[in-house]
Amino acid sequence: MSYEAYQDETLGFTTRQLHAGYNPALHYRSKAVPIYQTAVFELGDYDRCVRLFDYSEEGDSYVRFSNPTNEVLEKRIASLEGGSGALALASGMAAISNTFLNLTNSGDEIAAVQTLYGGSTTLLSHALPEYGITGRFVEDENDIESYKKAINEKTKAIYIESLGNPGMNIVDIEKIADLAHANGIPLVIDNTFATPYLLKPFDYGVDISCYSATKYLAGHGIAIAGLVVEQGDFNWLNGRFPQFDAFYKEYKNQISEETLKREMFTKRLRIRYLTDFGAHMSPQTAFYLLQGMETLSLRLDRHTYNAQKIAEYLEQHPKVESVSYPGLPSSPYYELGKKYFPKGAGAILSVRIRGGQKAARRVLERVRVFDYMVNVGDAKSLIVHPASSTHFNQTVEERAKAGVYDNTLRLSIGIEDVEDLIADLDQALQ
Ligand SMILES: *Cc1c(COP(=O)(O)O)cnc(C)c1O
DSSP: OOOOGGGOTTSOHHHHHHHTTOOGGGTTTOSSOOOOOOSBOOOOSHHHHHHHHTTSSOOOSBTTTOOHHHHHHHHHHHHHHTOSEEEEESSHHHHHHHHHHHHOOTTOEEEEOSSOOHHHHHIIIIIGGGGTOEEEEOSOTTOHHHHHHHOOTTEEEEEEESSOTTTOOOOOHHHHHHHHHHTTOOEEEEOTTTHHHHOOGGGGTOOEEEEETTTTTTOSOOOOOEEEEEOSOOOTTSSSOHHHHHHHHHHTTTSOHHHHHHTHHHHHIIIIIIHHHOOOOOHHHHHHHHHHHTTHHHHHHHHHHHHHHHHHHHHTOTTEEEEEOTTSTTSTTHHHHHHHOTTOSOSEEEEEETTHHHHHHHHHHHOSSSEEOSOOSOSSOEEEOGGGTTTTTSOHHHHHHTTOOTTEEEEEOOSSOHHHHHHHHHHHHO
16 A cells, blocks of 8 residues: 555546655654644754754744644645745735735836735735835726836835635736736736636646635635735746845745745745744644545535526526626626636625625625625625725725726625525525
Protein backbone atom coordinates (compact mmCIF):
# COMPACT_ATOMS: atom_id res chain seq x y z
CA MET A 1 0.00 0.00 0.00
CA SER A 2 1.33 3.44 -0.78
CA TYR A 3 0.02 6.75 0.46
CA GLU A 4 1.14 9.18 -2.18
CA ALA A 5 -2.05 11.12 -2.86
CA TYR A 6 -0.76 14.07 -0.84
CA GLN A 7 1.80 14.98 -3.49
CA ASP A 8 0.13 13.90 -6.75
CA GLU A 9 -0.94 17.10 -8.49
CA THR A 10 -2.54 15.18 -11.38
CA LEU A 11 -5.36 13.97 -9.12
CA GLY A 12 -8.78 15.59 -9.40
CA PHE A 13 -9.96 18.56 -7.38
CA THR A 14 -12.13 16.56 -4.99
CA THR A 15 -9.35 14.05 -4.33
CA ARG A 16 -6.88 16.85 -3.63
CA GLN A 17 -9.26 18.73 -1.30
CA LEU A 18 -9.00 15.61 0.92
CA HIS A 19 -5.32 14.73 0.56
CA ALA A 20 -3.09 17.46 -0.93
CA GLY A 21 -0.22 18.77 1.14
CA TYR A 22 -0.49 16.34 4.04
CA ASN A 23 1.88 13.43 4.44
CA PRO A 24 0.79 11.45 7.55
CA ALA A 25 4.19 9.70 7.65
CA LEU A 26 5.65 13.00 8.93
CA HIS A 27 3.05 13.24 11.72
CA TYR A 28 3.02 9.88 13.59
CA ARG A 29 0.69 8.61 10.80
CA SER A 30 -2.21 10.53 12.28
CA LYS A 31 -4.87 10.47 9.57
CA ALA A 32 -6.41 13.73 10.75
CA VAL A 33 -4.12 16.74 10.38
CA PRO A 34 -2.91 17.34 13.98
CA ILE A 35 -3.45 20.69 15.66
CA TYR A 36 0.00 21.74 16.87
CA GLN A 37 -1.26 23.63 19.91
CA THR A 38 2.00 25.18 20.95
CA ALA A 39 3.37 28.70 20.73
CA VAL A 40 6.99 27.69 20.19
CA PHE A 41 9.19 24.88 18.81
CA GLU A 42 12.54 23.74 20.17
CA LEU A 43 15.41 25.06 18.13
CA GLY A 44 17.60 21.97 18.59
CA ASP A 45 21.12 23.26 18.26
CA TYR A 46 22.89 26.56 17.69
CA ASP A 47 23.61 26.02 13.98
CA ARG A 48 20.02 25.05 13.25
CA CYS A 49 18.79 28.16 15.04
CA VAL A 50 20.96 30.30 12.76
CA ARG A 51 19.70 28.49 9.67
CA LEU A 52 16.05 28.94 10.71
CA PHE A 53 16.51 32.65 11.36
CA ASP A 54 18.42 33.39 8.17
CA TYR A 55 15.76 31.34 6.30
CA SER A 56 18.29 28.96 4.75
CA GLU A 57 16.40 26.09 6.44
CA GLU A 58 12.64 25.74 6.34
CA GLY A 59 11.23 24.86 9.73
CA ASP A 60 9.20 26.09 12.66
CA SER A 61 10.53 28.17 15.52
CA TYR A 62 7.77 30.49 16.70
CA VAL A 63 4.16 29.86 15.74
CA ARG A 64 3.41 33.38 14.51
CA PHE A 65 5.84 32.76 11.58
CA SER A 66 4.77 29.22 10.69
CA ASN A 67 3.53 25.95 12.14
CA PRO A 68 2.88 22.46 10.75
CA THR A 69 -0.94 22.66 10.84
CA ASN A 70 -1.02 25.91 8.88
CA GLU A 71 1.58 24.53 6.46
CA VAL A 72 -0.78 21.72 5.44
CA LEU A 73 -3.56 24.24 4.88
CA GLU A 74 -1.22 26.46 2.83
CA LYS A 75 -0.09 23.55 0.67
CA ARG A 76 -3.66 22.36 0.21
CA ILE A 77 -5.03 25.71 -1.01
CA ALA A 78 -1.96 26.19 -3.25
CA SER A 79 -2.72 22.80 -4.83
CA LEU A 80 -6.44 23.50 -5.30
CA GLU A 81 -5.66 26.88 -6.83
CA GLY A 82 -2.72 25.69 -8.95
CA GLY A 83 -0.34 28.14 -7.27
CA SER A 84 3.30 28.02 -6.21
CA GLY A 85 2.77 29.14 -2.62
CA ALA A 86 0.20 30.33 -0.10
CA LEU A 87 -0.04 31.98 3.29
CA ALA A 88 -2.70 31.65 6.01
CA LEU A 89 -3.74 34.83 7.84
CA ALA A 90 -6.09 35.78 10.66
CA SER A 91 -9.01 36.94 8.49
CA GLY A 92 -10.02 37.80 4.96
CA MET A 93 -9.32 41.47 5.66
CA ALA A 94 -5.86 40.54 6.99
CA ALA A 95 -5.21 38.66 3.74
CA ILE A 96 -6.32 41.64 1.64
CA SER A 97 -4.69 44.43 3.68
CA ASN A 98 -1.37 42.58 4.01
CA THR A 99 -1.44 41.90 0.27
CA PHE A 100 -1.87 45.61 -0.46
CA LEU A 101 0.95 46.50 1.96
CA ASN A 102 3.23 43.93 0.33
CA LEU A 103 2.53 45.47 -3.10
CA THR A 104 3.03 49.13 -2.24
CA ASN A 105 5.17 51.76 -0.63
CA SER A 106 3.93 55.12 0.55
CA GLY A 107 3.06 57.16 -2.56
CA ASP A 108 1.88 54.14 -4.56
CA GLU A 109 -1.59 53.35 -5.88
CA ILE A 110 -3.88 50.36 -6.35
CA ALA A 111 -6.40 50.46 -9.22
CA ALA A 112 -9.62 48.73 -8.15
CA VAL A 113 -13.17 48.12 -9.32
CA GLN A 114 -15.95 49.81 -7.34
CA THR A 115 -18.08 46.72 -6.82
CA LEU A 116 -15.96 45.44 -3.93
CA TYR A 117 -16.69 43.96 -0.55
CA GLY A 118 -17.45 46.91 1.79
CA GLY A 119 -14.35 46.38 3.95
CA SER A 120 -12.08 46.44 0.89
CA THR A 121 -13.67 49.64 -0.41
CA THR A 122 -13.13 51.35 2.96
CA LEU A 123 -9.57 50.03 3.16
CA LEU A 124 -8.72 51.55 -0.25
CA SER A 125 -10.68 54.78 0.11
CA HIS A 126 -10.08 55.63 3.80
CA ALA A 127 -7.63 53.46 5.75
CA LEU A 128 -4.67 53.07 3.35
CA PRO A 129 -4.69 56.73 2.18
CA GLU A 130 -3.72 57.66 5.75
CA TYR A 131 -0.47 55.78 5.07
CA GLY A 132 0.03 57.45 1.69
CA ILE A 133 -1.36 54.55 -0.36
CA THR A 134 -4.18 55.51 -2.72
CA GLY A 135 -6.99 53.36 -4.03
CA ARG A 136 -7.96 54.62 -7.49
CA PHE A 137 -11.34 53.32 -8.55
CA VAL A 138 -12.22 52.26 -12.08
CA GLU A 139 -15.18 54.27 -13.44
CA ASP A 140 -16.85 51.43 -15.37
CA GLU A 141 -15.62 47.93 -14.56
CA ASN A 142 -17.13 46.57 -17.80
CA ASP A 143 -15.02 48.88 -19.98
CA ILE A 144 -11.30 48.12 -20.40
CA GLU A 145 -10.63 51.80 -21.31
CA SER A 146 -11.73 52.72 -17.79
CA TYR A 147 -9.02 50.51 -16.32
CA LYS A 148 -6.40 52.18 -18.53
CA LYS A 149 -7.43 55.56 -17.12
CA ALA A 150 -7.00 54.31 -13.55
CA ILE A 151 -3.38 53.19 -14.15
CA ASN A 152 -0.32 55.43 -13.96
CA GLU A 153 3.38 55.02 -13.13
CA LYS A 154 2.57 54.77 -9.39
CA THR A 155 0.06 51.92 -9.80
CA LYS A 156 1.27 48.63 -8.30
CA ALA A 157 -1.70 46.32 -9.00
CA ILE A 158 -5.19 45.99 -10.38
CA TYR A 159 -7.67 44.61 -7.86
CA ILE A 160 -10.92 42.86 -8.77
CA GLU A 161 -13.43 40.38 -7.31
CA SER A 162 -14.55 37.22 -9.06
CA LEU A 163 -18.23 37.93 -8.36
CA GLY A 164 -19.11 41.51 -7.37
CA ASN A 165 -20.98 42.15 -4.16
CA PRO A 166 -23.98 42.07 -4.10
CA GLY A 167 -24.90 42.55 -7.79
CA MET A 168 -23.00 39.39 -8.83
CA ASN A 169 -21.28 41.19 -11.70
CA ILE A 170 -18.45 39.44 -13.56
CA VAL A 171 -15.51 41.29 -15.09
CA ASP A 172 -13.58 40.08 -18.13
CA ILE A 173 -10.61 38.74 -16.16
CA GLU A 174 -8.43 37.76 -19.13
CA LYS A 175 -8.56 41.22 -20.70
CA ILE A 176 -7.75 42.92 -17.39
CA ALA A 177 -4.83 40.51 -16.78
CA ASP A 178 -3.40 41.39 -20.21
CA LEU A 179 -3.64 45.09 -19.42
CA ALA A 180 -2.00 44.63 -16.01
CA HIS A 181 0.88 42.64 -17.49
CA ALA A 182 1.39 45.13 -20.32
CA ASN A 183 1.96 47.67 -17.53
CA GLY A 184 4.31 45.41 -15.52
CA ILE A 185 1.86 45.05 -12.63
CA PRO A 186 0.01 42.01 -11.21
CA LEU A 187 -3.70 41.30 -11.26
CA VAL A 188 -5.02 40.52 -7.78
CA ILE A 189 -8.42 38.94 -7.20
CA ASP A 190 -10.67 38.41 -4.20
CA ASN A 191 -12.01 34.96 -5.11
CA THR A 192 -14.06 34.47 -1.94
CA PHE A 193 -17.47 34.16 -3.63
CA ALA A 194 -16.27 31.68 -6.26
CA THR A 195 -13.62 29.54 -4.52
CA PRO A 196 -11.05 27.65 -6.66
CA TYR A 197 -13.73 25.05 -7.40
CA LEU A 198 -15.92 27.41 -9.45
CA LEU A 199 -13.17 29.68 -10.78
CA LYS A 200 -9.45 29.00 -11.29
CA PRO A 201 -8.17 32.59 -11.48
CA PHE A 202 -4.64 31.54 -12.51
CA ASP A 203 -5.99 29.96 -15.73
CA TYR A 204 -6.98 33.48 -16.81
CA GLY A 205 -3.80 35.38 -15.96
CA VAL A 206 -4.44 36.37 -12.34
CA ASP A 207 -1.25 36.57 -10.24
CA ILE A 208 -2.52 36.68 -6.64
CA SER A 209 -5.74 35.30 -5.10
CA CYS A 210 -7.06 36.48 -1.74
CA TYR A 211 -9.72 34.72 0.30
CA SER A 212 -11.97 35.31 3.17
CA ALA A 213 -11.84 31.62 4.09
CA THR A 214 -14.54 32.44 6.64
CA LYS A 215 -17.06 31.89 3.84
CA TYR A 216 -17.31 28.95 1.39
CA LEU A 217 -13.86 27.49 2.02
CA ALA A 218 -14.87 26.88 5.64
CA GLY A 219 -18.58 26.45 4.91
CA HIS A 220 -19.51 25.80 8.52
CA GLY A 221 -19.30 29.43 9.63
CA ILE A 222 -17.33 28.67 12.80
CA ALA A 223 -14.10 30.59 12.24
CA ILE A 224 -12.69 33.81 10.79
CA ALA A 225 -9.81 33.09 8.42
CA GLY A 226 -7.91 34.42 5.40
CA LEU A 227 -5.64 33.01 2.69
CA VAL A 228 -3.35 34.44 0.02
CA VAL A 229 -2.19 32.31 -2.92
CA GLU A 230 0.39 33.25 -5.54
CA GLN A 231 0.58 31.92 -9.07
CA GLY A 232 4.37 32.03 -9.30
CA ASP A 233 5.24 33.41 -12.75
CA PHE A 234 5.03 37.15 -12.11
CA ASN A 235 8.41 38.89 -12.39
CA TRP A 236 8.69 41.02 -9.25
CA LEU A 237 12.16 42.14 -10.32
CA ASN A 238 10.90 44.07 -13.36
CA GLY A 239 11.99 47.42 -11.93
CA ARG A 240 8.60 48.52 -10.63
CA PHE A 241 8.89 47.07 -7.13
CA PRO A 242 11.97 48.36 -5.24
CA GLN A 243 10.84 46.49 -2.10
CA PHE A 244 11.14 43.17 -3.96
CA ASP A 245 14.55 44.10 -5.39
CA ALA A 246 15.73 44.71 -1.82
CA PHE A 247 14.12 41.52 -0.57
CA TYR A 248 15.76 39.48 -3.32
CA LYS A 249 19.18 40.92 -2.51
CA GLU A 250 18.71 40.22 1.19
CA TYR A 251 17.72 36.55 0.76
CA LYS A 252 19.34 35.36 -2.46
CA ASN A 253 22.22 33.66 -0.66
CA GLN A 254 20.01 31.77 1.80
CA ILE A 255 16.91 30.83 -0.20
CA SER A 256 17.26 28.99 -3.52
CA GLU A 257 16.85 31.09 -6.65
CA GLU A 258 13.97 28.91 -7.87
CA THR A 259 12.02 29.12 -4.57
CA LEU A 260 12.69 32.82 -4.20
CA LYS A 261 11.43 33.64 -7.69
CA ARG A 262 8.38 31.33 -7.65
CA GLU A 263 7.31 32.27 -4.12
CA MET A 264 8.62 35.82 -3.85
CA PHE A 265 5.26 37.33 -2.94
CA THR A 266 4.24 34.88 -0.20
CA LYS A 267 7.80 34.65 1.18
CA ARG A 268 7.96 38.41 1.64
CA LEU A 269 4.40 38.42 2.97
CA ARG A 270 5.46 35.91 5.64
CA ILE A 271 8.87 37.36 6.49
CA ARG A 272 7.84 41.03 6.52
CA TYR A 273 4.16 41.18 7.29
CA LEU A 274 3.17 38.02 9.15
CA THR A 275 6.29 38.28 11.28
CA ASP A 276 6.17 42.02 11.98
CA PHE A 277 2.46 42.91 11.70
CA GLY A 278 1.38 39.63 13.26
CA ALA A 279 -1.94 38.73 11.60
CA HIS A 280 -1.39 35.04 12.35
CA MET A 281 -4.04 32.30 11.90
CA SER A 282 -4.21 29.98 14.90
CA PRO A 283 -3.55 26.28 14.18
CA GLN A 284 -6.98 25.51 15.65
CA THR A 285 -8.57 27.68 12.95
CA ALA A 286 -6.43 26.05 10.26
CA PHE A 287 -7.75 22.69 11.46
CA TYR A 288 -11.39 23.86 11.27
CA LEU A 289 -10.74 25.17 7.79
CA LEU A 290 -9.21 21.88 6.65
CA GLN A 291 -12.33 20.06 7.88
CA GLY A 292 -14.57 22.39 5.89
CA MET A 293 -12.47 22.21 2.73
CA GLU A 294 -12.75 18.41 2.59
CA THR A 295 -16.30 18.86 1.23
CA LEU A 296 -15.83 22.07 -0.78
CA SER A 297 -16.67 20.71 -4.25
CA LEU A 298 -19.70 18.76 -3.01
CA ARG A 299 -21.09 21.74 -1.18
CA LEU A 300 -20.52 24.09 -4.12
CA ASP A 301 -22.31 21.75 -6.53
CA ARG A 302 -25.33 21.81 -4.25
CA HIS A 303 -25.06 25.58 -3.55
CA THR A 304 -25.05 26.43 -7.26
CA TYR A 305 -27.84 23.94 -8.08
CA ASN A 306 -30.05 25.50 -5.39
CA ALA A 307 -29.13 29.06 -6.39
CA GLN A 308 -30.02 28.48 -10.04
CA LYS A 309 -33.43 26.99 -9.08
CA ILE A 310 -34.18 29.85 -6.69
CA ALA A 311 -33.09 32.54 -9.17
CA GLU A 312 -35.43 31.03 -11.78
CA TYR A 313 -38.27 30.82 -9.25
CA LEU A 314 -37.82 34.42 -8.09
CA GLU A 315 -37.51 35.86 -11.58
CA GLN A 316 -41.03 34.77 -12.51
CA HIS A 317 -42.57 35.83 -9.18
CA PRO A 318 -45.06 38.75 -9.49
CA LYS A 319 -43.82 40.39 -6.25
CA VAL A 320 -40.25 40.48 -7.56
CA GLU A 321 -39.00 43.43 -9.63
CA SER A 322 -35.68 41.90 -10.73
CA VAL A 323 -33.10 39.26 -9.88
CA SER A 324 -29.33 39.64 -10.35
CA TYR A 325 -27.75 36.25 -10.92
CA PRO A 326 -25.33 35.47 -13.78
CA GLY A 327 -26.95 32.05 -14.30
CA LEU A 328 -30.08 33.72 -15.69
CA PRO A 329 -30.12 34.47 -19.45
CA SER A 330 -31.58 37.90 -18.53
CA SER A 331 -28.35 38.80 -16.72
CA PRO A 332 -25.92 41.09 -18.58
CA TYR A 333 -23.20 38.78 -17.22
CA TYR A 334 -24.70 35.56 -18.58
CA GLU A 335 -22.09 35.13 -21.37
CA LEU A 336 -19.12 35.96 -19.11
CA GLY A 337 -20.64 33.57 -16.57
CA LYS A 338 -20.65 30.75 -19.11
CA LYS A 339 -17.00 31.44 -19.94
CA TYR A 340 -15.58 31.83 -16.43
CA PHE A 341 -18.05 29.76 -14.36
CA PRO A 342 -18.93 26.62 -16.31
CA LYS A 343 -19.83 24.83 -13.05
CA GLY A 344 -22.25 27.58 -11.96
CA ALA A 345 -21.97 31.27 -11.15
CA GLY A 346 -21.84 31.00 -7.38
CA ALA A 347 -24.73 30.94 -4.95
CA ILE A 348 -25.24 34.55 -3.96
CA LEU A 349 -27.93 36.56 -5.64
CA SER A 350 -29.61 39.87 -5.12
CA VAL A 351 -33.28 40.52 -5.65
CA ARG A 352 -35.34 43.73 -5.75
CA ILE A 353 -38.77 43.39 -4.17
CA ARG A 354 -41.82 45.25 -5.53
CA GLY A 355 -43.13 47.71 -2.94
CA GLY A 356 -39.86 49.34 -1.92
CA GLN A 357 -38.04 49.16 1.38
CA LYS A 358 -41.19 48.29 3.33
CA ALA A 359 -41.88 45.21 1.25
CA ALA A 360 -38.22 44.13 1.46
CA ARG A 361 -38.36 44.50 5.23
CA ARG A 362 -41.53 42.40 5.41
CA VAL A 363 -39.83 39.55 3.52
CA LEU A 364 -36.88 39.71 5.94
CA GLU A 365 -39.18 39.55 8.93
CA ARG A 366 -41.19 36.59 7.63
CA VAL A 367 -38.58 34.10 6.45
CA ARG A 368 -38.34 31.02 8.69
CA VAL A 369 -35.64 28.87 7.07
CA PHE A 370 -33.38 31.69 5.83
CA ASP A 371 -31.33 33.32 8.61
CA TYR A 372 -31.13 37.12 8.83
CA MET A 373 -27.32 37.56 8.92
CA VAL A 374 -24.64 39.64 7.14
CA ASN A 375 -22.46 36.62 6.43
CA VAL A 376 -22.29 34.78 3.07
CA GLY A 377 -21.04 31.37 1.96
CA ASP A 378 -22.40 29.42 4.89
CA ALA A 379 -23.89 25.96 4.33
CA LYS A 380 -27.10 27.52 5.70
CA SER A 381 -29.17 30.00 3.68
CA LEU A 382 -28.82 33.64 4.69
CA ILE A 383 -30.68 36.83 3.84
CA VAL A 384 -29.79 40.48 4.46
CA HIS A 385 -30.89 43.99 3.47
CA PRO A 386 -27.59 45.56 2.26
CA ALA A 387 -28.77 49.22 2.37
CA SER A 388 -29.34 49.02 6.14
CA SER A 389 -26.31 46.83 6.94
CA THR A 390 -23.30 46.03 4.73
CA HIS A 391 -23.69 49.22 2.63
CA PHE A 392 -25.16 51.40 5.43
CA ASN A 393 -22.39 54.02 5.48
CA GLN A 394 -22.39 54.56 1.71
CA THR A 395 -24.24 57.33 -0.13
CA VAL A 396 -27.26 56.55 -2.30
CA GLU A 397 -25.06 57.04 -5.41
CA GLU A 398 -22.32 54.73 -4.11
CA ARG A 399 -24.94 52.11 -3.30
CA ALA A 400 -26.53 52.38 -6.73
CA LYS A 401 -23.10 51.78 -8.33
CA ALA A 402 -22.80 48.58 -6.31
CA GLY A 403 -26.35 47.56 -7.29
CA VAL A 404 -27.79 48.24 -3.82
CA TYR A 405 -31.22 49.90 -3.63
CA ASP A 406 -33.76 50.37 -0.81
CA ASN A 407 -35.67 47.31 -1.97
CA THR A 408 -32.62 45.06 -2.56
CA LEU A 409 -32.22 41.86 -0.57
CA ARG A 410 -29.08 39.73 -0.82
CA LEU A 411 -29.51 35.99 -0.56
CA SER A 412 -26.70 33.54 0.12
CA ILE A 413 -28.18 30.21 -0.88
CA GLY A 414 -27.25 27.26 1.31
CA ILE A 415 -27.36 23.52 0.80
CA GLU A 416 -30.79 22.84 2.37
CA ASP A 417 -33.48 21.02 0.38
CA VAL A 418 -34.32 23.50 -2.36
CA GLU A 419 -38.09 22.84 -2.00
CA ASP A 420 -37.91 24.12 1.58
CA LEU A 421 -36.06 27.27 0.53
CA ILE A 422 -38.52 28.03 -2.25
CA ALA A 423 -41.52 27.37 0.02
CA ASP A 424 -40.00 29.70 2.63
CA LEU A 425 -39.49 32.55 0.14
CA ASP A 426 -42.96 31.90 -1.27
CA GLN A 427 -44.75 32.34 2.06
CA ALA A 428 -42.62 35.39 2.91
CA LEU A 429 -43.39 37.05 -0.44
CA GLN A 430 -47.14 36.41 -0.04
C1 LIG B 1 -16.18 38.42 4.17
C2 LIG B 1 -15.41 38.94 3.03
C3 LIG B 1 -14.19 39.58 3.21
C4 LIG B 1 -13.60 39.83 4.59
O1 LIG B 1 -13.27 38.62 5.20
P1 LIG B 1 -13.17 38.39 6.79
O2 LIG B 1 -12.79 36.97 6.90
O3 LIG B 1 -14.53 38.69 7.37
O4 LIG B 1 -12.13 39.33 7.30
C5 LIG B 1 -13.49 39.99 2.09
N1 LIG B 1 -13.99 39.82 0.84
C6 LIG B 1 -15.18 39.22 0.63
C7 LIG B 1 -15.67 39.04 -0.77
C8 LIG B 1 -15.93 38.75 1.70
O5 LIG B 1 -17.12 38.16 1.49
